[in-house]
Amino acid sequence: MADASVDAVTLPRGGRGMLAFIRVAVALLWIQNAGWKTPGDDFGRMARRGLYLFTGYAVEHPVFPPFTWLVEHVVLPNFVVFGWLTLLVETSLGAFLLAGLATRLWALVGIAQTLAITFSVLYAPHEWHWSYFLMLLAHLALFATAAGRFHGADGLLRPSWKRSANPIARWLVRFS
Template sequence: MTGSIDAAESSITARAGIAVARVGVGLMWIQNSGWKTPPDFGEDRDDGLYAQTRLAVEHEVLAPWAWLVEHVVLPNFTFFAWATMLLEASLGAFLLVGLATRFWAVVGIGQSVVITLSVLNAPGEWHWSRFLMVLVHVLLFAVAAGRYHGLDALWRPLWRRSPGRAGRLLLRAS
């Protein structure tokens, strides 16, 4: 084959598959933020996000992470719970529409690692589900998934022509 045609760029099926995967992961994060119920996030009932967060201490995966959760996160749980819910809802929304997808894929990798460090050794956890969350975000980053039927595809030409720093930053994030 002559030339350098990227397989994903040349196949309508591949482009649609990337978009479907991106939308599916976005919906996963939106659903995942839905069970985090303010204002106490389960702290008063010892369930929900609070109970899930405690698993990092009760079923330690990494000692420094368990220490951080026990001494920083749990004493300031309400702040971290709101931050988690807002981060996951934003992650889902941006992936869903395909905007700044590479940036949000990196955020997804980070959040997936945090979840993995918190629950990996908990009873009933299938460890591969956590690793797959990390891997799918790596894939979304690698293929710049928002460029396939997402807002990144629509706005990249505008950002490319933009003389300002914001345009360059958005180009890199997409």
Template sequence: MAVTEQTRRPNASDEALVSSRLSRALVALVRITVALLWIQNLSWKRPPRFGNHSDPPDGLYQWTLNGVQHQVFAPWAWFVQHLVLPNFLLFAWLTFLIEGCLGAFLLVGLATRFWALVGVAQSMAITLSVLRTPNEWFWSYFLMIAAHLMLFAVAAGRAYGIDGVIRPLWRQRGGVLVKLLRAAS
């Protein structure tokens, strides 16, 4: 059967991959759970020193040291040793800000695809820093990456998130900014 304008669904490319109420609720549940994971993990990254100057080192500083002490990938260990550690407070505040935004934006479902990609990148950075740390369950880092890829793939913010509310408004408008916002949602 040939596809005609009458048989084609309108805006099919804009629809989320999930259509049942149960599927949307489960996608929203995973999105919110991942958001809460990021928010909860801010609690041990204690500003303003983030575990730096502790004896022994603790908090984010200790976990950053793990990227050098338990090397996973030599170029990453070099980056951590020569760029991150000498500028630790800058990187610590950036980490705190990025992970706080990850939690907040995923929680409300705004620009979810963009923040899911940020989550993949942040999870990769964490993985490259701690994968070989003794007594770490390495699957947790692969699961974090997989969860963020799923959030990206199903446009999770469209399921009971702000993306689902404002995306129809963006469909009515043109322009480069609107196209970027639609891609991020």
């Protein structure tokens, strides 16, 4: 990743505010989405509802055969572990995007998570297909514009990361 991306100096104030608004809105979508994934009933496995039901759609209404095989033979047999990982990823997506920390990395994670959701439910009944494509576009925009640099932790911390020789700081520069 080159460091020649969007810079606060070249972007009008309204544009910076809009990028921050979009980043926060996407973060809140992930936080809300994580909110209905409750571990109390094994993430819906017992009653065949919730996360379990929607994950099962990948097998009932296949979109991408290799993904269907993975869900049927790996995910569903180990569903509680998958449920916890899903909850952790989606909560982290919301938290890191909300803070604007390592935004480019979390935009990539958001793209991957959105694709996984899309491959699970794209052909399921009563789904609005465009919502998944809009989420992909939103994450691509967050990645391309380095949206955490605008009213986010990336913008505050990036100058010190750039001056540091610490490998973690160098990594954060790349993903901020």
